[in-house]
Amino acid sequence: MIVRRSLWLCLCVGVLLTIFSVTVVADDVIVLKSGRTIIGKILKRTDQSLEVEMVVGKSRAKITISTDEIERIEKGENPDNEFRKRWSSLDPKDLEGHNTLLQWCVGQGLKIQATQVRQRIQKIELALLKDKFPDLWCRPCGATGKINCLGCQGKGVEVSPCQRCAGQGTVGCRACSRKKEGSLDCRRCGGAGTYERFDPSKGRKVKTRCSTCSGKGKIECPTCSGKQKSRCDDCKGEGGKSLPCRDCSGKKALICKPCEASGVKGNPEKKPLPKEEVKKGSDAEKSEEAPPKKKPVIKKNPFG
Ligand SMILES: [Zn+2]
Ligand SMILES: [Zn+2]
Ligand SMILES: [Zn+2]
Ligand SMILES: [Zn+2]
Ligand SMILES: [Zn+2]
Structure with missing residues (x-):
């Protein structure tokens, strides 16, 4: 049953709307000056008012909104x-x-x-x-202020290759890797492709084509299905461990030094460095400072 009610917009309607607007299938969106939004179908439009049909639960309600109250109307289904x-x-x-x-x-x-x-x-x-800045924009970084990290080729991760499989993720199949083309000698016929079988009707042995290997003498390696390789257990086939790149801490890009990340040579607009980068930069400097302090200890005069 369709209930049609005419309501003048008042505060109570506003309350109703906020409760029911969730269940309404969006047609037109009427944004009111109060900040409230009404979603429904515009039925009639005059200079003074707007008649909107909206779905309230299982029924429909018709409301009239004074044009003074309307901020804007947005049309659109979704x-x-x-x-x-x-x-x-x-x-x-x-x-x-x-x-x-x-x-x-x-x-x-x-x-x-x-x-x-x-x-x-x-x-x-x-x-x-x-x-x-037609002349000054930073060419090395294309004015982006960032340069692809060379350490990881912009991937953000470094792979430390697995020792056992040298980063391949696979190792030679134990069963067949030394044989040709991932095949093994057929056990039934001993690799001959045929075997001798006693034929009672003829009263003697006859040569029979081996059905196991279809007469080829070879069978596909069952361990690796002829691939000659099997998954490396050490790295579970992944070829190694992926770690966030140390150079860029996984961010894939480094700040461009010539332009101080501003994209313009000499940073004429005095743009500050992005906060994270400043922090990271100081960390990097610390780690660079450390080795020289040790050097004098190593360089001892052996003749002294
Ligand atoms: Zn630059
Ligand atoms: Zn194999
Ligand atoms: Zn065979
Ligand atoms: Zn491995
Ligand atoms: Zn990197």
């Missing part, structure tokens, strides 16, 4: 559709527009879309920086 509309209507160089969209994504809980927007923002900022 946030992702809405996102795609906004995304495609944006100028790819519009930094402010993208920042607004990013905030919207965060507010809607659209994480993947937010990442997409963030990447676009980085691109725009990079382009702006290059425009601003």
Whole structure:
């Protein structure tokens, strides 16, 4: 049964809305100046008011909202559709527009879309920086302020190879590795492909094709299925242990020193270093300081 009720927007309606908006299938989103959101279908629109049908539990309710109360109306069935509309209507160089969209994504809980927007923002900022400092933007890092870690080729991990399999993850099959092509001599026929069998009808032994090896004399190694290799037990087939790269602490990139991570030679805008990097940098310096202190001890004059 459909219950149709006409309600004038008042405080009590507001309370109702916050309770039921969760169960409403989104059609149009009406954001009120009070900060409340109404989701429903707009039935009638006049200069003074808006008639909205909304689903309340199993029934529908019709409410009328005064236009003075409305901040804005957003059309859209679901946030992702809405996102795609906004995304495609944006100028790819519009930094402010993208920042607004990013905030919207965060507010809607659209994480993947937010990442997409963030990447676009980085691109725009990079382009702006290059425009601003056409001669000074840092070439080694492409104005990003970061350089791929050479220690790990930007992977963020170092693999210490397994001693037993030299990082291969596999070792030669014990059963067949010294034989050709991962095959073993057929045991039934002794590798001949045929064997002699007594035929009672003929009263003598006859040569019979070996069915086990189809006459080939060889069978596929059952231990490794002919692969000639088996998994290395020491590293469980992984070839070694993956550890976070020591050079970049697993971050895959290092700060660009020539531009002090600012992306511009000499850092003219005096951008501070990212906090984590400052900390890490001082750690690295400490470890670099340590060895020279030991050196005088080693260099003792043997003739002294
Ligand atoms: Zn740089
Ligand atoms: Zn084998
Ligand atoms: Zn055989
Ligand atoms: Zn291994
Ligand atoms: Zn690294």
